[in-house]
Amino acid sequence: MRSRFKNSRGFTIAELSVSMGVFTLFGLGLGVTGVFISKTFNACVHSMDYSNQQMRITDYISLDLTRATAVQLGNNGTITMTLPNYYNTDGTPNDPRITGSTVAYGTADVTVRYYRQQNDLYRSCSNPSSTTLIASGISDLTCTPTDYGQSIEINTSFTPRFQWNNKANVTSLNTITSTTLMRNQRSLAAP
Amino acid sequence: MKTRLHNAQGSALLMALMSVFILSLVAATIVSHVMSGQRITYQSMAWQDSLRVAEGGVDMAMAEIRKSVSDPTAAWSGWANSSSSGAITPQAEALSKTSSVLVRTGIGGNHSWAVVRVDAPAFLVDASGDQWYRILSTGYSEISTRTVAVGTKADVKLRKIDLLVDHRTGAVLTSPRVARVIEVIARPVGMFSNALLSDGSMSMNNHNIVVDSYDSRDPNKSTNGFYDPAKRQQNGHIATNGQLIDAGSAQIYGNAQTNGGTVLNASNVTGQIVDNFFQDLPVVVQPTSAPEPSSPVTISGTTVLTASASTTTYILNDIQLSGQSTLTITGSSDGTPTYTQIIVKNDIQLSGQAQIILGPNVFVRLFLQGNASISGNGISNPNNPRNFQFYGMQPVQNVSKSISISGNGGFRGSLYAPGHDITMTGGGNSDSIYGSLVGKSVSMTGIQSVHYDEALADGGLIADYRIASWYEDTR
Helix, strand or coil, X not given: CHHHHHHHCCCCHHHHHHHHHHHHHHHHHHHHHHHHHHHHXXXXXXXXXXXXXXXXXXXXXXXXXXXXXXXXXXXXXXXXXXXXXXECCCCCECCEEEECCEEXXXXXXXXXXXXXXXXXXXXXXXXXXXXXXXXCCCCCEEEEEEEECCEEEEEEEECCCCCCCCCHHHCCCEEEEEXXXXXXXXCCCCC | CHHHHHHHHHHHHHHHHHHHHHHHHHHHHHHHHHXXXXXXXXXXXXXXXXXXXXXHHHHHXXXXXXXXXXXXXXXXXXXXXXXXXXCCCCCCCCEEEEEEEEEEECHHHCEEEEXXXXXXXXXXXXXXXXXXXXXXXXEEEECCCCCCCCCCHHHHHHHCCECCECCCCCCECCCCEEEXXXXXXXXXXXXXXXXXXXXXXXXXXXXXXXXXXXXXXXXCCCECCECCHHHCECCCCEEECCCEEECCCCEECCCEECECCEEECCCCECCXXXXXXXXXCCCCCCCCCCCCCCCCCEEXXXXXXXXXXXXXXXXXXXXXXXXXXXXXXXXXXXXXXXXXXXXXXXXXXXXXXXXXXXXXXXXXXXXXXXXXXXXXXXXXXXXCHHHEEEEECCCCCCCCEEEEEEECCCCEEEXXXXXXXXXXXXXXXXXXXXXXXXXXXXXECCCCEEEEEHHHHHCCCEEEEEEEEEEEECC
């Protein structure tokens, strides 16, 4: 009993040094693990978010390209298309009308434009007049269209934030390449 | 000692629990994001898949429409038909085929299928009186995720996943699915979609030959409806169902197309060299119309035939004109359109300064069973090429028939004779062809020009149907 009291009165320098060292190592390990987990989590969220945005951008643009009659690619990845005026003012479809060897809907064609404004990508439509935010916060994402005549290729790329000692092989571009055939005969007139 | 040990265990347990909680929270968040990403991927896949089956439905409808030309008795077999006649006709009610089209099982046992509807509304009849068809194909694809909407507003607006109820019809669903609707307009394509087309060989041996195009309907591509070299277009395509075209260094303002073959001397072909061309060439059969009571049997001197608003028919044995003899086909004095069809059982021969003359706004269909030699002053057609259609009826097997155009025998019109060898020797002052020629073989050995009128593609006999318009209805 006596010896127990004697023992609880304090620790030797050696004991304190060892215990502090162990706790410091443990704390450092915990901190580093936390930072790694946090970085990995953020990289996962970033990657999934950008992958979803890639799919959405590709699907939106492909949908409009399939039904476009004219396309023009501009600077900064801007895409301007002419679409048939399929919808009436009340949202119901117009009847098709024969014009020569082609078909027209409504009185005037519709212009659809995809453009980037800072870190957001928008789709604007002339009729009915509307602007839709397609993708937001895409500072790390590039969208590059290429004109192949009747087909248009869309490349969307971003660099994932997964890293291991800043090695390039784990930070290479994640790219979706989508080539869309314009179903309608492409008009050479600019949209 | 006992108390100290108890406290130490509790502290470790608390730390362990907190660590497990934090790690679980991180893991749950990651799993949640991954699940969300997986659902978006599945929904995107189903969305893409539904477009593929919808386009498959369009392909099936196009195949049936094409059969109405190549094999009418087999067309629309198995299709539900709400019209009383049982055949798709102008102004008929819609044909429809449901649920059994393109059913297939994909990932996770999900089904994809198409519902196709074809109709022939009155507003899709063109100026030539030909019916265009409208195809509405809806592609459905089930999704192997729970009934949870995922993604941003833009995702939902784009893909319009039906979780419980079909947003178009209001039908209650047993599993989530996507539906995409395509509206396609199919237009008839006439026999004359090329400047020159042969079933077999095609040969041009003179570099001064010119083949180009214009469009008599478009003032930017013609002048007063007639060819203008200053408005030359580059759709003067030449084509063969065979393997060889000898372009002879002729000026071809268009494509040169073979059926897996080669184009020789193609230095002056401005368009593409295409090697996957084939066009079905249906045989021409004799019309069954009864002849006019006054129809002559043979024309061998100057003669006048009359066209009428309701199509008059003349059945002749021969047309043999020489010297300054003419065959004139007159129409109405007020210039309204009049029509006639002339059936020649044997041969047509024009020589000297003989000529066949069409009156203003007269439409002539000339059917030939035998051979033709068009020389002299040829055929005078003051109208556009659609007014004069020259058809060669199919010869009996192993019998060769020919149509030769020489001297000033050029004309403004279209010639469709897939069983006849066509030769153009040219050399006259006005030996150009303004229109289109289709023959068993085509040979141009003189200085002769063919100016293809693009308007011909939309008139005359129907050879095929092509997609004129494609639109996805995203409501």
